Amino acid sequence: MHKKSITIALAGNPNSGKTTIFNNITGTRQKVGNWPGVTVEKKEGLISKYGYDLKIVDLPGTYSLTPFSIEEIIARDFVLEEGPDVVIDIIDASNLERSLYLATQLREIDCRVIFALNMADVARTNGIKIDAEKLSELLDLPVVFTVGNKNEGIDTLLTKAIELAGSTAEIQQKRKVKYSKDIENAIVKLQDFIENKVEARLAYNLRWTAIKLLENDKIVTERTLREAGNKGDDLFREVQALRAHLMDRFNDDPEIVMTDERYGFIAGIIKKTLTSSAQNRVDISRNIDLVLTHRYLGFPVFILFIWAMFQLTFSVGAYPMEWIDRVVTLFAIGMNNLLPDSVLKDLIVNGIIPGVGSVIIFLPNILILFFCIAIFEDTGYMARAAFLMDRIMHVIGLHGKSFIPMLMGFGCNVPAVVASRTLESEKDRILTILITPFMSCSAKLPIYIILTGAFFSAKAGTVIFAVYLIGIIVSIVSGRLFRTTLLKGADAPFVMELPPYRAPMISSLLIHMWDRGKIFLKKVGGVILIGSIIIWVLSAFPVNIRYSLDYASEIVRVEALYEAEITAAGKSERDVIEKKKDMAIAKLIMARRAEKTEKSFMGKIGKSIAPLFAPLGIDWRGSVALLTGVVAKEIVVSSMGILYAVEKEPDALQSALVKSNMTPLSAFSMMLFVLLYLPCIATMGTIWRETGAFKWMLFSILYSTSLAWIVCFCVYQGGKIIGIN
Amino acid sequence: MLLSEMKKGQNGIISGMGGKGVLQRRLREMGFLKGTKVYVEKYAPLKDPLELIVKGYHISLRVEEAMQITVDDVKQGF
Numbered sequence: 121m122h123k124k125s126i127t128i129a130l131a132g133n134p135n136s137g138k139t140t141i142f143n144n145i146t147g148t149r150q151k152v153g154n155w156p157g158v159t160v161e162k163k164e165g166l167i168s169k170y171g172y173d174l175k176i177v178d179l180p181g182t183y184s185l186t187p188f189s190i191e192e193i194i195a196r197d198f199v200l201e202e203g204p205d206v207v208i209d210i211i212d213a214s215n216l217e218r219s220l221y222l223a224t225q226l227r228e229i230d231c232r233v234i235f236a237l238n239m240a241d242v243a244r245t246n247g248i249k250i251d252a253e254k255l256s257e258l259l260d261l262p263v264v265f266t267v268g269n270k271n272e273g274i275d276t277l278l279t280k281a282i283e284l285a286g287s288t289a290e291i292q293q294k295r296k297v298k299y300s301k302d303i304e305n306a307i308v309k310l311q312d313f314i315e316n317k318v319e320a321r322l323a324y325n326l327r328w329t330a331i332k333l334l335e336n337d338k339i340v341t342e343r344t345l346r347e348a349g350n351k352g353d354d355l356f357r358e359v360q361a362l363r364a365h366l367m368d369r370f371n372d373d374p375e376i377v378m379t380d381e382r383y384g385f386i387a388g389i390i391k392k393t394l395t396s397s398a399q400n401r402v403d404i405s406r407n408i409d410l411v412l413t414h415r416y417l418g419f420p421v422f423i424l425f426i427w428a429m430f431q432l433t434f435s436v437g438a439y440p441m442e443w444i445d446r447v448v449t450l451f452a453i454g455m456n457n458l459l460p461d462s463v464l465k466d467l468i469v470n471g472i473i474p475g476v477g478s479v480i481i482f483l484p485n486i487l488i489l490f491f492c493i494a495i496f497e498d499t500g501y502m503a504r505a506a507f508l509m510d511r512i513m514h515v516i517g518l519h520g521k522s523f524i525p526m527l528m529g530f531g532c533n534v535p536a537v538v539a540s541r542t543l544e545s546e547k548d549r550i551l552t553i554l555i556t557p558f559m560s561c562s563a564k565l566p567i568y569i570i571l572t573g574a575f576f577s578a579k580a581g582t583v584i585f586a587v588y589l590i591g592i593i594v595s596i597v598s599g600r601l602f603r604t605t606l607l608k609g610a611d612a613p614f615v616m617e618l619p620p621y622r623a624p625m626i627s628s629l630l631i632h633m634w635d636r637g638k639i640f641l642k643k644v645g646g647v648i649l650i651g652s653i654i655i656w657v658l659s660a661f662p663v664n665i666r667y668s669l670d671y672a673s674e675i676v677r678v679e680a681l682y683e684a685e686i687t688a689a690g691k692s693e694r695d696v697i698e699k700k701k702d703m704a705i706a707k708l709i710m711a712r713r714a715e716k717t718e719k720s721f722m723g724k725i726g727k728s729i730a731p732l733f734a735p736l737g738i739d740w741r742g743s744v745a746l747l748t749g750v751v752a753k754e755i756v757v758s759s760m761g762i763l764y765a766v767e768k769e770p771d772a773l774q775s776a777l778v779k780s781n782m783t784p785l786s787a788f789s790m791m792l793f794v795l796l797y798l799p800c801i802a803t804m805g806t807i808w809r810e811t812g813a814f815k816w817m818l819f820s821i822l823y824s825t826s827l828a829w830i831v832c833f834c835v836y837q838g839g840k841i842i843g844i845n
Numbered sequence: 846m847l848l849s850e851m852k853k854g855q856n857g858i859i860s861g862m863g864g865k866g867v868l869q870r871r872l873r874e875m876g877f878l879k880g881t882k883v884y885v886e887k888y889a890p891l892k893d894p895l896e897l898i899v900k901g902y903h904i905s906l907r908v909e910e911a912m913q914i915t916v917d918d919v920k921q922g923f
Contacts, residue, residue: 183874183875184874186870186874188867188870188871214901214902215900215901215902217876217900217901218875218876218900218902221874221876373866375870376866376869376870376873379870379873379874380873380878380879383873383876383878396901405903406886409886409887409896413887413889413890413896414890415887415890416890418889418890419890503905507889507894507896507905508889508890508891510889510893510894510905510907511889511891511892511893511894512891514893514907520894613867613868613871613872613906613907613910614894614905614906614907614910615868615871615872615875615904615905615906615910616904616905617875617902617903617904617905618896618903618904618905619902619903620903
């Protein structure tokens with residue numbers, strides 16, 4: 121039997137517990153994607169309940185439906201254009217007055233709205249009592265109490281929503297937002313004008329259109345004028361005349377007067393429905409903030425949290441990393457034994473498994489990092505971090521919220537660039553996206569570890585810290601530079617709610633973590649798989665190489681030499697000689713591999729670009745490794761492993777590096793280059809997508825790479841001049 | 846007096862708002878209206894932004910934004 125399907129949209133303020141309710145309703149049956157044409161995350165869930173197919177759409181959290189930010193435009197467009205059967209407005213019961221602002225805007229659009237008074241338990245303990253029946257009567261809509269994190273009231277909410285969707289009654293609002301006489305007159309006049317003079321079929325409700333025209337709503341004005349066709353000019357003049365009249369009357373923009381009046385309407389509702397006994401109010405959040413945003417303690421605690429997050433990410437993450445490494449190695453050995461010798465086997469065993477394997481071992485790090493960030497977000501600490509950091513970020517010409525994507529940049533730039541969506545102004549967003557890649561991502565860390573381990577053993581930690589710090593400084597300087605040149609103008613107003621602290625729900629933390637971890641896994645599955653195949657092809661071909669030494673016969677010769685020695689030697693010495701033999705042969709095999717790489721396509725490319733890198737103290741092997749890092753920074757280490765012809769990575773590679781021509785100075789130069797040069801393919805793609813412009817991606821590539829070259833040139837040549845090695 | 850001149854722990858009644866259209870409207874949508882009581886909870890460690898309580902919730906503004914809002918009747922206390 122075909123089930124009836126119902127679309128339910130969830131609207132609400134940020135921090136109203138909307139996501140929790142969405143997670144409760146849909147569980148793991150979520151689809152995370154993008155809203156068409158823009159880059160704001162779209163969450164959808166499909167469930168079957170009470171004999172209906174319910175499509176739940178989580179609208180972006182907004183305070184209003186005035187089209188200032190992308191989020192608001194999306195939320196409004198969805199309600200207007202897609203016409204969901206029901207809109208559930210999730211309201212933080214402790215914050216009724218402000219929440220009702222969005223509610224009145226939803227109410228003005230013709231749609232079926234139902235209220236979920238969420239976190240009613242918290243409100244009650246804070247001494248806030250809401251008369252739901254009265255509220256329901258005053259606004260002419262169903263009201264349900266819910267406690268999202270305890271899953272209370274959700275079933276009732278859904279049943280009511282289905283009931284409302286099924287009601288065939290015309291959406292007749294008995295209770296509208298009433299404006300003052302002058303404004304109401306203007307609305308009626310404009311309605312008449314549209315109906316009688318323009319005679320165009322409007323996409324939206326007449327009264328609402330008139331209100332938006334008077335409010336000078338850009339989007340609605342444009343659309344309506346288009347629909348009005350040749351009457352557009354007349355309509356425009358009429359709107360201007362009415363606006364001028366109101367401006368004259370109120371001495372203020374009509375949209376501002378109307379905002380005030382909506383709040384006036386809300387005040388009336390509040391008076392009749394809300395009683396608050398503020399005396400025995402326990403405000404735990406304020407007490408927590410006595411410490412967390414304290415004048416002197418705020419920053420130390422903040423730094424402690426960030427430090428703890430990185431400790432957790434990298435030291436705890438080291439254990440699962442090792443397990444994954446073991447599994448990958450076992451898998452490679454297994455495949456090596458199972459598959460018959462062929463080019464395909466070589467591709468799988470030497471190309472795909474090590475390539476993808478070297479990246480997938482970062483999954484634990486990334487998951488832990490995102491888990492920590494999810495804790496910051498879900499508890500409400502992120503907003504405090506922005507509060508603490510805004511003064512500093514403002515110096516760069518950025519918003520405190522930019523700190524969040526920049527912080528995430530330390531994990532992985534792909535989600536970090538995506539996180540810049542929280543910024544309202546486009547300039548802020550682009551600026552943040554451009555400087556985020558200078559935050560050294562976790563994929564670059566293994567490179568630093570190898571290089572510092574080899575050249576700065578005792579001071580490895582300090583050097584790595586210095587590299588991170590340089591990244592931060594470069595991003596600050598670049599930020600200032602862009603703000604005064606390319607992206608001139610002030611940053612967006614810093615009007616940010618500091619929501620009450622809340623205990624995070626483990627399920628929502630996990631969903632959050634997993635959503636972002638998936639982005640990383642997709643990157644591994646797609647880009648990095650292709651990348652490792654390309655690299656393998658470049659390093660495995662051409663097949664017929666003229667070696668400087670006939671390795672095969674040399675191996676046979678060495679083997680025979682040792683065999684003779686073994687037979688001649690006494691029983692006790694045989695094992696020792698046997699080991700020597702194995703070592704000598706392994707050395708020859710690796711030398712062959714290194715020569716093969718050197719003479720492969722990749723080696724040729726590397727050598728041809730090597731002159732560019734020579735002034736930076738980076739040899740052809742380093743050049744090739746850096747080149748492969750364009751696919752993903754994680755690959756740099758494994759490429760170096762192959763190029764320096766070592767079997768096991770960390771230890772052997774480090775000693776091979778020390779034996780090569782590299783010096784501490786050139787190692788430092790290479791680290792700086794890794795820090796600053798162009799981001800990986802996945803990040804570049806994300807930058808393109810998130811800025812919506814190819815030119816910004818191109819700019820990012822050119823800027824970062826030329827900056828990397830200049831900085832490394834100065835450091836290496838300068839270092840040589842003052843005699844550092 | 847300007848909101849930005851208020852000290853930590855003081856409350857006042859909003860008497861007027863200036864500033865650019867976008868900021869002004871956003872502030873109003875968040876509940877900064879003439880006649881609304883505003884309480885200065887604290888200033889950030891670097892003296893900017895500041896944390897306010899308006900209509901029962903906490904919100905932060907930059908000092909330069911708070912300069913657009915005038916207040917009357919400034920008193921000590923919540």
